[in-house]
Amino acid sequence: MVLSKTASQSDVSVHSTFASRYVRTSLPRFKMAENSIPKEAAYQIINDELMLDGNPRLNLASFVTTWMEPECDKLIMAAINKNYVDMDEYPVTTELQNRCVNMIAHLFNAPLGDGEAAVGVGTVGSSEAIMLAGLAFKRKWQNKMKELGKPHDKPNIVTGANVQVCWEKFARYFEVELKEVKLRDGYYVMDPEKAVEMVDENTICVAAILGSTLNGEFEDVKRLNELLQEKNKRTGWNTPIHVDAASGGFIAPFLYPELEWDFRLPLVKSINVSGHKYGLVYAGIGWVIWRSKEDLPEELIFHINYLGADQPTFTLNFSKGSSQVIAQYYQLIRLGYEGYKNVMENCRENAIVLKEGLEKTGKFTIISKDIGVPLVAFSLKDSSRHNEFEVSEILRRFGWIVPAYTMPPDAQHITVLRVVIREDFSRTLAERLVIDIEKVLHELNSLPARVAAKLVANDQSLENVAVVKKTAREVQLEITAAWKKLVADRKKTNGVC
Numbered sequence: 001m002v003l004s005k006t007a008s009q010s011d012v013s014v015h016s017t018f019a020s021r022y023v024r025t026s027l028p029r030f031k032m033a034e035n036s037i038p039k040e041a042a043y044q045i046i047n048d049e050l051m052l053d054g055n056p057r058l059n060l061a062s063f064v065t066t067w068m069e070p071e072c073d074k075l076i077m078a079a080i081n082k083n084y085v086d087m088d089e090y091p092v093t094t095e096l097q098n099r100c101v102n103m104i105a106h107l108f109n110a111p112l113g114d115g116e117a118a119v120g121v122g123t124v125g126s127s128e129a130i131m132l133a134g135l136a137f138k139r140k141w142q143n144k145m146k147e148l149g150k151p152h153d154k155p156n157i158v159t160g161a162n163v164q165v166c167w168e169k170f171a172r173y174f175e176v177e178l179k180e181v182k183l184r185d186g187y188y189v190m191d192p193e194k195a196v197e198m199v200d201e202n203t204i205c206v207a208a209i210l211g212s213t214l215n216g217e218f219e220d221v222k223r224l225n226e227l228l229q230e231k232n233k234r235t236g237w238n239t240p241i242h243v244d245a246a247s248g249g250f251i252a253p254f255l256y257p258e259l260e261w262d263f264r265l266p267l268v269k270s271i272n273v274s275g276h277k278y279g280l281v282y283a284g285i286g287w288v289i290w291r292s293k294e295d296l297p298e299e300l301i302f303h304i305n306y307l308g309a310d311q312p313t314f315t316l317n318f319s320k321g322s323s324q325v326i327a328q329y330y331q332l333i334r335l336g337y338e339g340y341k342n343v344m345e346n347c348r349e350n351a352i353v354l355k356e357g358l359e360k361t362g363k364f365t366i367i368s369k370d371i372g373v374p375l376v377a378f379s380l381k382d383s384s385r386h387n388e389f390e391v392s393e394i395l396r397r398f399g400w401i402v403p404a405y406t407m408p409p410d411a412q413h414i415t416v417l418r419v420v421i422r423e424d425f426s427r428t429l430a431e432r433l434v435i436d437i438e439k440v441l442h443e444l445n446s447l448p449a450r451v452a453a454k455l456v457a458n459d460q461s462l463e464n465v466a467v468v469k470k471t472a473r474e475v476q477l478e479i480t481a482a483w484k485k486l487v488a489d490r491k492k493t494n495g496v497c
Ligand SMILES: *Cc1c(COP(=O)(O)O)cnc(C)c1O
Pocket: 063, 124, 125, 126, 127, 128, 164, 166, 209, 211, 212, 213, 244, 245, 246, 247, 274, 285, 286, 497
């Protein structure tokens, strides 16, 4: 008779991970542990904790790509150990980035001759791209002012109050004053007339947005270009334009090829786009393209010797992964113009299905535009009992992540829910979402007005002291403020990127 012997050590290679001691000890959060743990246990524990993150595919808050073809996933994994900066060792990867720059520059109608290389660079995202474009404008402006013998220590940049946070970062990190054109009720993008009024001799550029983060609307770059050309003629200042096409740069060329927003307009000197938004690549890639060599001051460029040839570089970071560059090249050649156009048309169609479904409920005002980034931004018509933050909160229970946020000045009293339609958000999901939003509305209807009830109670206690009458707008502002505080207390970011 053979007697089998049981292994007694707590070894996951013998026991199942869940039978080991590793799943019952708490993991280090501050100091690194003294001892190692088996790889199976490390994998299982981390994997399981990550289950509590939301499902990226249902994250309707983000523009950033959450799905790519398995063939591209394979290319990405194969390049995961390649440092992009080692251009000598990985010359083909460098070549692929240069090809992407050329293709995107052509898409944006850069004035290039046949076979002429475009001026641009791959970045980690639009934020880095915007830092680089902003630096180029700042340096060009400083050089000009120095030549003229004028002070060059108070540069400013003109944008709408709807700019993405990276512009505020640029302004603070690189010491440029941010002059924001305020929004107003019913108009949530930069007014070109007001922007041009704000331009002065110290303005390094006006930044227009193609696809406002808040409601997807395209700013009127053509009008801005006209007005600024007139002002430049009058003043001799030559103020240029940058277009932040983070989300719209891969939409407009396919859906609205006639729309003039890019290098067709003479004052547009640089454009950024997020490869990881509608460029259809996973997070970690953006692009900045300059109109011509003259628009990127030579002193900002570093020259790397790349197989005996000169490879100019202009980035903030040194090492980074190569996978995203390769993935971008995959998408550009795999999809071609036809493929991108089909994807963008599908997104637009599904945005319309969602928009019409929401309109049918009769409960929402649509804040997004038909021409723009395929997203649906909407507000409750009546938020006296329940507001958009409650809709967002209850939708989470159905698995949907739909952010609610307030507009920037002077439209802070408007709260918006936003659903970004990405490639992987199919019609079935759009229809489901409408059904679930209807359920949420029904549920809210049966609930007491939470915050509003509290505010009314406060009002009544106040009434004993003095009669306080509030306008509907004041009540709305208070409700919004209370919810903002509640949400801010729970997490510091509002989930809108
Ligand atoms: C997303 C976004 C950015 C920031 O882009 P990242 O690629 O995430 O760094 C900047 N501007 C606009 C308009 C955006 O939508």
